[in-house]
Amino acid sequence: MRLQPWNRRHLIERIMQIAMIGSLVIVGLCLGAILWTIIARGLPSLTWQMISQTPKGGFYMGKEGGVLNAILGSLYLASGATALAIVFALPIALYLQTYLATSGWAQLVRLALDVLWGIPSIVYGAFGFTLMIVLGVRASLLAGIIVLALVELPIMTRAMDEVIRRLPRDLAQAALALGSTKLEVALRVVIPQTLPGIVTAVLLAFGRGIGDAAAVLFTAGYTDRIPTSLLRATASLPLAVFFQLGTPYPEVRERGYASALILTIIVLLVSFGSRWLAARLQRYTVK
Amino acid sequence: MAQNPIQSTATTRNQRVVVASRRRTDTWARRVFFVITVLPIGLIAVVLIGLLYRSWPILSRYPLVDLLFGVDWKPSEGRFGFYSFIVGTVWVTVVGVGLAIPPCILVAIYLAEYAGARIRLLAKPILDVLAAIPPVVYGVWGLLSVVPLVETVLGPWSQQLLGFWGLFAVQQPTGFSVLAGGIVLAVMITPLIIAVIFEIFNTVPVDLRNASLAIGATRWETIQRVLLPQVMPGIIAAIVLGASRAFGETIAVLMVVGNIAQVPHSLFDAAYPLPALIANNYGEMMSIPLYDAALLCAALILLVIILLFNIFATVVLKRFVK
Numbered sequence: 001m002r003l004q005p006w007n008r009r010h011l012i013e014r015i016m017q018i019a020m021i022g023s024l025v026i027v028g029l030c031l032g033a034i035l036w037t038i039i040a041r042g043l044p045s046l047t048w049q050m051i052s053q054t055p056k057g058g059f060y061m062g063k064e065g066g067v068l069n070a071i072l073g074s075l076y077l078a079s080g081a082t083a084l085a086i087v088f089a090l091p092i093a094l095y096l097q098t099y100l101a102t103s104g105w106a107q108l109v110r111l112a113l114d115v116l117w118g119i120p121s122i123v124y125g126a127f128g129f130t131l132m133i134v135l136g137v138r139a140s141l142l143a144g145i146i147v148l149a150l151v152e153l154p155i156m157t158r159a160m161d162e163v164i165r166r167l168p169r170d171l172a173q174a175a176l177a178l179g180s181t182k183l184e185v186a187l188r189v190v191i192p193q194t195l196p197g198i199v200t201a202v203l204l205a206f207g208r209g210i211g212d213a214a215a216v217l218f219t220a221g222y223t224d225r226i227p228t229s230l231l232r233a234t235a236s237l238p239l240a241v242f243f244q245l246g247t248p249y250p251e252v253r254e255r256g257y258a259s260a261l262i263l264t265i266i267v268l269l270v271s272f273g274s275r276w277l278a279a280r281l282q283r284y285t286v287k
Numbered sequence: 288m289a290q291n292p293i294q295s296t297a298t299t300r301n302q303r304v305v306v307a308s309r310r311r312t313d314t315w316a317r318r319v320f321f322v323i324t325v326l327p328i329g330l331i332a333v334v335l336i337g338l339l340y341r342s343w344p345i346l347s348r349y350p351l352v353d354l355l356f357g358v359d360w361k362p363s364e365g366r367f368g369f370y371s372f373i374v375g376t377v378w379v380t381v382v383g384v385g386l387a388i389p390p391c392i393l394v395a396i397y398l399a400e401y402a403g404a405r406i407r408l409l410a411k412p413i414l415d416v417l418a419a420i421p422p423v424v425y426g427v428w429g430l431l432s433v434v435p436l437v438e439t440v441l442g443p444w445s446q447q448l449l450g451f452w453g454l455f456a457v458q459q460p461t462g463f464s465v466l467a468g469g470i471v472l473a474v475m476i477t478p479l480i481i482a483v484i485f486e487i488f489n490t491v492p493v494d495l496r497n498a499s500l501a502i503g504a505t506r507w508e509t510i511q512r513v514l515l516p517q518v519m520p521g522i523i524a525a526i527v528l529g530a531s532r533a534f535g536e537t538i539a540v541l542m543v544v545g546n547i548a549q550v551p552h553s554l555f556d557a558a559y560p561l562p563a564l565i566a567n568n569y570g571e572m573m574s575i576p577l578y579d580a581a582l583l584c585a586a587l588i589l590l591v592i593i594l595l596f597n598i599f600a601t602v603v604l605k606r607f608v609k
Contacts, residue, residue, distance in 0.1 A: 031417050118532070119331075123590050212421070238422075
């Protein structure tokens with residue numbers, strides 16, 4: 001027996017479904033609006049010169065040059081920070097899963113990581129800056145890398161932790177039963193099996209790092225030169241966008257939009273690239 | 288080991304040496320890993336103590352109540368009242384979270400309970416990309432789209448329709464406002480809130496839904512009467528997480544919120560949140576006495592509030608993982 005199709009209960013059901021789909025559409029439209037704005041305003045001023053040159057004299061008054069210093073600076077910063085974060089994130093994730101599993105220590109460390117994830121990057125930046133003053137270090141690529149690594153560490157670790165948690169217990173236990181030590185299980189079973197997820201976690205953190213402005217604002221400095229040493233100051237794309245928008249010259253602001261577009265493209269490439277890479281690597285794992 | 292008959296009789300020493308060395312490696316790895324693993328706990332303590340130590344000059348000089356509730360902000364005269372900045376942060380956060388909550392809950396429910404594989408496959412990249420877009424790009428979008436929208440459309444409408452109500456009156460018609468900051472924040476925290484709520488819905492056993500559907504409830508009734516009461520603490524935790532993210536967001540908000548040190552009274556007033564205060568003034572803080580301590584105190588206030596938010600959210604969410 002069918003219910004009356006349009007009684008009140010079904011009407012509510014229908015209204016809620018429409019509201020839900022409508023909300024999803026709104027979220028999609030927001031993304032569309034953001035991408036459209038960035039592309040429409042950034043593309044006209046995006047020239048080869050922007051990408052291939054460093055700022056020449058008078059760049060900030062609308063004369064020639066580009067933001068190569070910021071592009072390379074950001075890549076150096078994010079790569080360095082990601083490399084540094086891996087050194088800590090991977091052991092932590094492995095230790096949490098293979099040695100500690102769900103003990104009290106593990107819960108405490110996870111809570112700490114979640115809390116660290118929540119700390120805004122401006123606080124890391126301010127903390128890093130005071131530390132630099134105490135140590136007498138000047139704004140440099142190295143300082144920026146260290147502070148960015150702090151921002152990336154919890155993101156990367158928790159993502160790896162989740163991936164490793166989803167690995168079937170049997171695999172590790174089979175290896176243990178054959179006499180492997182836990183370290184061998186971690187290095188020879190867990191890492192190869194979860195490699196796609198680990199790569200995704202690393203690139204997720206990289207994407208977060210390259211887009212972060214607040215952490216490098218005081219710690220990495222800003223310069224028109226391409227950094228040649230870890231101890232020199234370096235430019236970064238988010239700050240390039242921010243500073244160019246702050247100038248009174250319309251041409252320079254246009255370049256700020258173009259820089260924002262460059263940053264968006266890099267971040268999207270990393271995001272989609274990680275998914276593609278993970279799918280490729282998936283083939284080499286035991287199902 | 289030596290008592291083990293198989294090991295001691297069969298081939299030998301060599302093997303035992305290898306086993307022993309593998310054991311040693313494992314023990315050392317365990318120790319090193321353990322030290323690395325407790326670093327995050329230490330890091331929180333170090334950041335807290337470091338900020339406390341550096342903001343001590345101002346904390347010891349003025350009573351806490353004066354700092355938190357003082358309205359005067361004149362660093363050159365030695366007057367440091369954080370009230371307008373704290374209120375500004377709260378306003379922007381509340382507006383952002385308020386705008387984000389309804390669509391986020393609906394989308395999360397839709398993806399968890401209604402959507403088929405194809406819609407989920409479509410929605411995932413949307414949310415991933417929203418989460419991947421850097422804050423400064425959100426700021427540019429806010430500057431180019433949201434601020435003009437508030438200035439030319441939302442402001443005049445609101446003034447005309449609801450102008451008699453202070454909250455919606457337009458005193459500062461520049462578009463750089465609490466509302467612009469809130470809209471940008473709402474979009475920024477959307478992917479996080481949706482992801483968390485979606486995960487929570489997935490922890491509810493299927494049987495619960497089936498039982499409710501079997502006795503004739505519609506799907507929405509099942510969600511409303513059976514699932515929502517179950518997941519309510521988790522939804523609140525997700526919102527708190529989103530709020531803490533919004534609370535600390537710096538660059539995107541800084542670019543659209545106006546940065547005028549005042550207590551906002553309307554959605555269309557400019558505000559000056561704490562993170563923006565730190566970001567804008569850190570460069571010149573060394574020139575004025577106590578200024579650096581004041582700014583680090585601002586960072587400390589931010590950190591303490593966010594720690595509380597996050598610990599609450601994490602503890603609540605832990606219950607769902609089991």
